[in-house]
Amino acid sequence: MAELLYFTELLDLRVYDLKGRRIGRIADAALVPLIHPVRVDRYLMGGGWTWLNIRYDQIRSISRDGIQLRDEVLTPHHDDEYMLRIARDLLDQQIIDVNGRKVVRVNDVTFEIRKENGCDVLAVLEVDIGLRSMLRRLLQGLLPRGWIRRLQTPIVPNSIRWEFCNIVEPDPQRRLRLNISNEKLERLHPADLADIVEELGPEEREAIFETIDSEAAADALSEVEPKMQASILESLETEKAAEIVDEMAPDEAADALGELEAETSEEILEEMQAEPKTEVEELLEFAEDTAGGMMTTEYVALRDSATVADAVEALQGNEDLLESLNTLFLIDAEGRLAGAVPLGRLFVAAGATALRELATETLIQAPVDEKQDRVTELFDKYNVLTLPVLDEEGKLAGVITADDIISVLRQK
Amino acid sequence: MLKRIRLHIAVFFTVIGPGFITAMVDNDAGGILTYSQAGARYGYLPLWTLLPIAILLVVTQEMNSRMGAVTGKGLSDLIREEFGLRVTFLVMAVLVVTNLTNIMANFAGVAGSLELFSVSRYISVPIAAAAVWLLVVKGTYRSVEKIFLGACVVYAAYVISALLIEPNWREAAMASVQPVLMLDTAYIAMVIGMVGTSIAPWMQFYLQAAVVEKGITERDYAESRIEVIVGCITMTVIAFFIVVACAGAIWAHGPRDIHEPATAAQALRPFGKYAFVLFSAGLFNASLFAASIQPLSTAYSVCEGLGFESGVNKRFGEAPIFYWLFTLLIAIGAGLVLIPGFPLVRMILLSQVLNGILLPVILIFMVRLINKTELMGRWTNSRFYNTVAWTAVVVMIGLTLALVSINLRDVLGK
Numbered sequence: 001m002a003e004l005l006y007f008t009e010l011l012d013l014r015v016y017d018l019k020g021r022r023i024g025r026i027a028d029a030a031l032v033p034l035i036h037p038v039r040v041d042r043y044l045m046g047g048g049w050t051w052l053n054i055r056y057d058q059i060r061s062i063s064r065d066g067i068q069l070r071d072e073v074l075t076p077h078h079d080d081e082y083m084l085r086i087a088r089d090l091l092d093q094q095i096i097d098v099n100g101r102k103v104v105r106v107n108d109v110t111f112e113i114r115k116e117n118g119c120d121v122l123a124v125l126e127v128d129i130g131l132r133s134m135l136r137r138l139l140q141g142l143l144p145r146g147w148i149r150r151l152q153t154p155i156v157p158n159s160i161r162w163e164f165c166n167i168v169e170p171d172p173q174r175r176l177r178l179n180i181s182n183e184k185l186e187r188l189h190p191a192d193l194a195d196i197v198e199e200l201g202p203e204e205r206e207a208i209f210e211t212i213d214s215e216a217a218a219d220a221l222s223e224v225e226p227k228m229q230a231s232i233l234e235s236l237e238t239e240k241a242a243e244i245v246d247e248m249a250p251d252e253a254a255d256a257l258g259e260l261e262a263e264t265s266e267e268i269l270e271e272m273q274a275e276p277k278t279e280v281e282e283l284l285e286f287a288e289d290t291a292g293g294m295m296t297t298e299y300v301a302l303r304d305s306a307t308v309a310d311a312v313e314a315l316q317g318n319e320d321l322l323e324s325l326n327t328l329f330l331i332d333a334e335g336r337l338a339g340a341v342p343l344g345r346l347f348v349a350a351g352a353t354a355l356r357e358l359a360t361e362t363l364i365q366a367p368v369d370e371k372q373d374r375v376t377e378l379f380d381k382y383n384v385l386t387l388p389v390l391d392e393e394g395k396l397a398g399v400i401t402a403d404d405i406i407s408v409l410r411q412k
Numbered sequence: 413m414l415k416r417i418r419l420h421i422a423v424f425f426t427v428i429g430p431g432f433i434t435a436m437v438d439n440d441a442g443g444i445l446t447y448s449q450a451g452a453r454y455g456y457l458p459l460w461t462l463l464p465i466a467i468l469l470v471v472t473q474e475m476n477s478r479m480g481a482v483t484g485k486g487l488s489d490l491i492r493e494e495f496g497l498r499v500t501f502l503v504m505a506v507l508v509v510t511n512l513t514n515i516m517a518n519f520a521g522v523a524g525s526l527e528l529f530s531v532s533r534y535i536s537v538p539i540a541a542a543a544v545w546l547l548v549v550k551g552t553y554r555s556v557e558k559i560f561l562g563a564c565v566v567y568a569a570y571v572i573s574a575l576l577i578e579p580n581w582r583e584a585a586m587a588s589v590q591p592v593l594m595l596d597t598a599y600i601a602m603v604i605g606m607v608g609t610s611i612a613p614w615m616q617f618y619l620q621a622a623v624v625e626k627g628i629t630e631r632d633y634a635e636s637r638i639e640v641i642v643g644c645i646t647m648t649v650i651a652f653f654i655v656v657a658c659a660g661a662i663w664a665h666g667p668r669d670i671h672e673p674a675t676a677a678q679a680l681r682p683f684g685k686y687a688f689v690l691f692s693a694g695l696f697n698a699s700l701f702a703a704s705i706q707p708l709s710t711a712y713s714v715c716e717g718l719g720f721e722s723g724v725n726k727r728f729g730e731a732p733i734f735y736w737l738f739t740l741l742i743a744i745g746a747g748l749v750l751i752p753g754f755p756l757v758r759m760i761l762l763s764q765v766l767n768g769i770l771l772p773v774i775l776i777f778m779v780r781l782i783n784k785t786e787l788m789g790r791w792t793n794s795r796f797y798n799t800v801a802w803t804a805v806v807v808m809i810g811l812t813l814a815l816v817s818i819n820l821r822d823v824l825g826k
Contacts, residue, residue, distance in 0.1 A: 092492050105719030107497065129719060137497045201484035202629060231629045 005064065005122060006133075007086055007109040008140040008148075014066040015045050015054070026067065027051060030083040031124065033179040038162060040111065040122040043067070044077055044085075051077035062113055062120040064145045070119065081177045084167075094200065095127065096166040098184045101192040103199040107133035110159060127165050130158025170203040175211070182208055186216040194223035197232075206235040209244065218247030221256065230259035233268065242271030250276060251296035251404070254283035283398070291375050292368035294408070295389045295398030302355060304330040304338040309351040311341075324401065327386040330355055335395040337388055339363060365390055368397055372408060379405045429557050430622035431477055431636065433705070434615050435469065435643030436564045439650055440702030441521025441673055442514065442760060444695055446609045447651050448676035450602050451658030453667050456580070456587035459655055461603055463588070465610045466648040471804045472775065473640045475782050475793075476616050480623030481633045482791045487620040487774075488717030490781050500717045506770050508741075511614050511710040513763030515745030518706065520756050521699030523749055524674035525692045534750060541746035544704045545739065549724060563701040567650050569694035573680065574653040576687040579660025588652070601818045605764075608815040610651075611808060613770045616778065618709035621716070630791070657691065671757055707745070711738035758823055765819045768812035775805045 013026045027046040035041055043054040052074040060070035084090070090106050097104050107129055111122040128136075132155040139148050166184050169175045185193055185208060197205045197220065209217050209232055221229055221244060233241045233256060245253045245268055257265040257280065265284075269277055279297045286292025300318055302311060311328055318325075328346075330339040339359030349358055364382045366375055366389050378387060379402060391397040439447075450458040476487065483490065492500040522540045523533035547556060594600075619640075628636050662668065662679045670676055677692040708724075711734050715722035721731040728735050748754055779801050783792050793801055 092496055094493075102721075105492065107719065134497065134501075134718065138501060202482075203484075205484075225627070227627045231627070231631065234631065 003063075003113045004125070005062065005111045005113055006128070006136060007091070007111070008133075008136045009064055009145050010111070010122070011087065012141060013064075015043075016066055016068050017072045018069060020068075023072075024052065028085050028087040029122070030085045032082050033084060034082055034177070037179075038123045038125075039116075040086075040124070042083065045074070053077045056121050057117075057119070059121070060119050062122060081174055084178050090127070090167070094168065094204075096168060096185065096196055097160045097164060098166050098188065099164040100160065101188060101196065103196055104129045104160065107137055124162045126159035126161055128157070128159045131155050132157050133159075168200065168204040168207060170207040172207075172210070175207070182211045186212050190216070190219035191223045193220040198224060198228060202231065202235060205232055209236060210240060214240075214243040214247045217244045222248055222252040226255065226259050229256045233257075233260060234264055238267050238271050241268050245280070246273050246276050249296050249298055250279040250283055251294070251298075251398075253280045254293075255288070258284060258288060286368060289372040290368065291366045291370040291372075291387075291389045291400060292397070294372065294375060294404055295368075295400045296404075297398045299329060299386070299388075299396075299399040300325060301329040301331050301396055304332055304356055306330070306355050307351065308346050308349050308353045308355065308358070311346060311355055312351075324403070327399075328355065329388055329396055329399070330359060331396055334393075337363070337365060337390055337394065337396045340386075340388060363388075366400070367392075375400060376405050376408060429561065429639075430480075430619055430626055430628070431473060431640035432564060432643035432646070433557070433560050434473065434619040434622065435640075435647040436567060436650075437618075437698075437702050437705050438469075438610060438612070438615060438647050439567065439654075439698055440514070440706075441518045441524075441695065441699040442764070443609050443651070444521070444654060444676075444698055445670075445673045445760075446602075446605050447654040448658045448673055449670055450606055451655040452662040452670050452676060452679070454599065454602065455659040455663035455667065456584045456656070457592050458603060458606060459584060459587040459652060460589065460591045461606050462648045462652055462655075465607055465651070466644055468607065468804050468808065469610060469644040469647065470641050471800055472611055472616065472778070472808075473619055473644060474637060475778055475801065476620040477623045477628070477636050477640050478633065478791060479778070479782055479788070480620040481628045481636055482630055482788050484624055484629070486624055486713065486716050487617050487778070487781075488713040490787070491777055492717045492719070494781060494784070494787075495777065497718075503770070503773065504714045504717050506766060507613060507617070508710060508714060508737075510763055510766040510770055511706050512741055512745055513759055513766065514612070514614065515703055515706050515741055516748050516756075517760045517763060518699040518703040519746045519749045520760075521673060521695055522703065524672055525677065525696035525699065528674055528677055528688075528692045537746050537749055540700055540703065541742050544700070544707070545742055547704055548708050548738070549735075551724075560701065560705070563697055566697040567646075567694060569690040569697070570650050570653045570657065573687045573690035573694070574657035574660070576690070577657055577660040577680065577683045579656050579664070584652075584656050584659070597818075601815070604811050604815045604818070607808075608768060608812050609764065611771065612767050613774045614706055614709055614713075616774055617713040618705060621709065621712050657687075661687070703742075703745070707738050707741040710741055711735075761819045761823050765816050765823065768816040768819070771812050772805070772809040775808060779805055 024045040028044040032041040058071040345358040526536040722734040
């Protein structure tokens with residue numbers, strides 16, 4: 001196994017020149033992610049008046065006892081935006097553990113000492129959290145490095161592999177220069193991502209929603225608590241906010257916009273695409289605690305004369321709805337609700353069967369102005385999964401799904 | 413226009429909570445003891461200190477709630493990010509010890525107030541400790557906040573009990589605006605004590621964390637600021653009535669020293685049952701209230717600063733250190749009160765010494781943090797505000813150092 005070196009050990013490590021003279025101590029180390037994702041590219045050495053830069057290829061060997069140079073022509077240190085400095089940018093900061101799906105604080109960094117062209121280089125292996133690395137930080141510089149290693153052995157290590165670490169950088173320019181992408185976050189479950197952003201500060205939150213794609217952002221935003229939704233949408237550029245709201249389910253979008261000040265929410269609506277915009281606007285008309293305010297306009301409705309084959313065809317055109325769809329609705333020529341068909345019944349029916357024959361015997365429904373309490377009662381009493389909501393003329397206006405009811409009950 | 417005003421009032425009430433609660437908890441058992449002592453020994457004289465206290469309180473608390481609203485991070489988070497792990501660890505270690513003694517003092521307050529009604533402390537303290545633990549672990553943030561706000565209302569008990577005593581209002585009003593300095597060590601110590609106990613390190617951590625937890629952001633910060641100011645003023649008003657009640661009941665009939673807040677309640681007996689009951693109820697409420705908030709706030713600050721999982725919405729297995737710390741603080745704080753012959757008064761003095769040592773450090777961190785543009789953007793202190801803030805810091809440091817030396821003399825001397 002390759003030898004490990006902790007950042008706490010690297011700090012203050014003595015640097016020796018070609019003749020074996022001590023010329024300074026390490027003050028920080030930096031990656032340049034655009035050049036190499038894990039190799040420490042530069043070491044900052046405090047010696048004399050200024051900080052000097054040691055490039056990785058100027059070093060012969062690295063160990064806990066010191067660093068031997070092979071090229072001693074060092075340049076003064078200039079800070080540039082392409083450097084990710086360990087002590088300044090990483091230590092004590094919050095990062096996202098993509099694998100563990102939580103926000104953690106960095107105590108220390110573990111490097112592996114690797115050979116490259118016969119010389120030692122350091123590669124970032126893990127970011128350390130937990131008690132073991134905390135002990136190293138507290139004792140760093142107070143006890144010899146070997147003693148600290150021995151003292152820490154009984155404590156279980158707690159680290160995150162570097163490839164699962166996601167650094168949060170609010171400044172977009174710098175994000176580009178440090179080659180930080182938030183792609184890993186897009187693959188998280190929206191609910192997990194929502195929990196993570198809730199733990200971060202407002203700037204970091206904004207940065208994440210700005211960079212991940214609108215669809216992932218919309219899914220995550222739907223899971224964030226209402227008050228925070230509003231502050232996130234407000235902090236984003238209107239265009240980006242509109243893009244995200246476009247992707248949200250209309251009822252979620254309406255709820256989020258309802259939390260905003262009228263002026264801001266109108267600005268966002270103006271930027272939205274025509275179709276989701278009208279749906280959201282309609283939903284915004286209803287009071288929050290009525291059936292109209294709870295419903296979404298995403299549902300599948302067919303004419304009451306349709307067959308199972310028609311239904312399958314209709315579903316093929318609505319693939320993004322399938323994940324949560326459990327009921328089809330039947331409407332007559334005037335758009336009035338005629339029946340509800342549980343999706344499962346389609347599987348055991350022949351293609352030519354009329355949907356009307358598969359409909360449930362009792363049709364449970366609610367008018368748009370029905371009170372929230374009464375709606376939850378209907379769900380409980382009749383065990384429905386999706387409740388159709390009708391406007392004054394008896395036309396299907398939208399549906400309420402069981403997951404909306406769970407959220408309502410949880411908020412109480 | 414009317415609609416606008418109504419909207420502002422509505423927003424104010426949704427924002428009300430953190431600042432108000434923090435300021436009220438400031439009148440905990442230790443605070444009530446200090447104010448009672450001041451009134452019993454010197455009558456209306458010390459009332460003038462309350463105005464400067466209110467100003468100091470507003471200045472420090474406002475900075476905390478601003479930092480919370482703008483950065484979305486707790487004070488211990490910010491200290492960790494800007495000053496590193498070792499500093500944070502030291503601050504947290506002292507904070508835990510200080511708060512433990514504070515918690516103990518408050519359980520002693522619970523015991524003392526109920527003993528006035530012949531309830532043994534061996535019954536009251538364990539029940540109170542269990543109640544506090546359950547309230548925080550099983551309650552949700554909303555329900556807990558409602559209970560806390562309800563507890564704030566009970567502070568009105570002091571106002572009513574002071575009214576029942578019929579003190580000399582004219583004298584009280586005069587003394588409130590007329591600074592009196594005497595070259596008497598005990599008097600100076602008392603004045604310093606009043607100012608020193610009014611701003612405690614745990615409050616800074618609690619307030620900022622509560623502002624963040626409540627999700628207050630830059631846009632509703634204006635209301636939050638008003639809330640902090642209203643809270644601080646209300647706190648000083650309550651303090652005013654405590655001093656006045658003790659001045660009217662004790663000092664007017666012969667100045668004397670008291671060593672326990674319950675003694676003050678006892679002295680109110682001749683003024684009728686209600687004055688006595690209300691004063692004791694106020695003490696009980698304040699002690700229990702503070703004993704619920706301090707362990708929680710300590711566990712939060714420590715875990716956030718040191719990077720452990722925290723939060724009452726997490727399960728025990730997910731945040732073990734958070735729950736253990738919280739539980740131990742309550743268990744030890746309550747347990748110490750039950751040990752016969754435990755030097756309680758000396759421990760309370762010691763806690764004030766530790767408070768005093770920690771406070772200047774925290775205040776300096778705060779002013780430095782709030783002036784960092786990377787953190788605060790356009791919300792850094794203005795030059796005028798900085799002058800006020802640094803003056804407040806220097807005054808507080810001077811006073812607490814003086815208090816520390818006086819207390820140290822007492823702790824070592826006795």
